[in-house]
Amino acid sequence: MTKQDFNEGLLGFLDASPTPFHATQNMAGMFSNAGFIELNEKEKWNLEAGEKYFVTRNDSSIIAFTYPKNSKEYLMVGSHTDSPNLKLKPNPVVKEHGIVKFAVEPYGGLLLNPWFDRNLGLAGRVNYSDSSKAVKSALINIDKSIAMIPSLAIHLDDKANQDRTINRQTDISPVISCNEDFDFEIFIKNELAKMGIKDVEELYAHELSLYDTQNASYIGVEDEFIASARLDNLLSCYVGMLSICSIPNDKPMLFVANDHEEVGSDSTSGAGGSFLESTLKRMFTDFDDYVAMARSSMMISADNAHAIHPNYPSKHEPNHAPYINDGIVIKINANQRYASNSTTISTFLANAKRLEAQTQTFVTRSDLGCGSTIGPITATKIGIETIDIGLPTWGMHSIREMAGSDDAYELYNILVGFNI
Known part of the structure; x- marks a missing residue:
């Protein structure tokens, strides 16, 4: 090879x-x-x-x-x-100030600053019941940019480049929609249906993480590095x-x-x-x-x-x-x-x-x-x-x-x- x-x-x-x-x-x-x-x-x-x-x-x-x-x-x-990543909380949907956000919890010792202003997808495992009441699981990967954590503008935080800190509870919720009728369970069921899994009666639990949708790539004038x-x-x-x-x-x-x-x-x-x-x-x-x-x-x-x-x-x-x-x-x-x-x-x-x-x-x-x-x-x-x-x-x-x-x-x- x-x-x-x-x-x-x-x-x-x-x-x-x-x-x-x-x-x-x-x-x-x-x-x-x-x-x-x-x-x-x-x-x-x-x-x-x-x-x-x-x-x-x-x-x-x-x-x-x-x-x-x-x-x-x-x-x-x-x-x-x-x-290290950002995982969705069990009840992840937050609707306020005219937008819909995901409530997330940091997993592991991640650097938080680079998560701002990135195109984020969603992936992981979901567990559900079908029409026979059997509990099943499936892996999903929503490989598109459905979320972003917008930075606070420099005009509203004049010390951002000096001593900015990040509150893990309030500052890192990704924005996902302006549609306040958004329903998380319907959203996941629709994603499962796209995979051919249509017999989903109830969503029980999930282990879903946000991730950067930018692909892995070579970096450097002679491709000396890999970034991912x-x-x-x-x-x-x-x-x-x-x-x-x-x-x-x-x-x-x-x-x-x-x-x-x-x-x-x-x-x-x-x-x-x-x-x-x-x-x-x-x-x-x-x-x-x-x-x-x-x-x-x-x-x-x-x-x-x-x-x-x-x-x-x-x-x-x-x-x-x-x-x-x-x-x-x-x-x-x-x-x-x-x-x-x-x-x-x-x-x-x-x-x-x-x-x-x-x-x-x-x-x-x-x-x-x-x-x-x-x-x-x-x-x-x-x-x-x-x-x-x-x-x-x-x-x-x-x-x-x-x-x-x-x-x-x-x-x-x-x-x-x-x-x-």
Whole structure:
């Protein structure tokens, strides 16, 4: 696969995955097309050596794995499907001052300022009853600009460029209509009908998020960068997905993409839940085999890393400030916010050197807070040696982030050629 083919596929995946539900659906489709067999957690598994499988939970998390059966040295790659965004509240419609707005709640630690004056679409999961009273669910993606959060004019806020703050309750409600007869349930039913789902009696609940309708694209005079929403962490999801699809069936590898990392991972489908652990225990039913596998394997927790910002270089640790398009970033933190240790770092570096791949090191400034990943959580729950790595990016948690057009392809080549 060429870098251009890789990146074109990445842009398409980003545009087609406005929510964790859609990302998981798209990855499941990719795995099915690549010959992976779908499993159901509610059913008995009869795994056969030499096959490859995938399983989803909550429609928003996914695990795929090869099954050599007797091999216990697995390379595992972990990522997350969720990104900071604005979610609709359960009763989302607000009608006042002659317009209709959506009431929203920030999800995760998002940068709010860039959400103003953007064309916003709506996507997610809805649950409803049909005429037989059965409860069903469907994914919807209203891929058009239905909303915008207008800024307050500079004339009405003369300190906007000095010390403007944003009230998360009152300042970020998107405007959607002037029609005060707008009915949210009818609106959703109409959208479902456009998808061919017409037997909808009552809308019960929804998990819907606003998203920027601007497509992912190349940036730079020589296309050096990629700009898109949700690079954190669909970038790693895409790399992990393609990597496991590219290796032979007899190579032991597992890929997991969890939901809810941005809010702490404590959910049934998050890394703090049982999804990965229960999957591994069904793969290795003998406890001794399970422990031997966990202690013989390695987890690469792949998330984004802060590239040195050319306009704010003082925000970075001088000797540990990664550059975009200059190699994969190894993330280290003395207080275990990242799970990297000298053993896993050395294993990764040895593979990178063998594959002639560049690497960099990130350590946050000691006077700034440090984010975390699924790495320490997975290492704690499974007992697997783990390294946290990342792709260098700017604008993390903004509505539109930037990364290099070389780095994701570089990580793909490392993962495909990796030996524990």
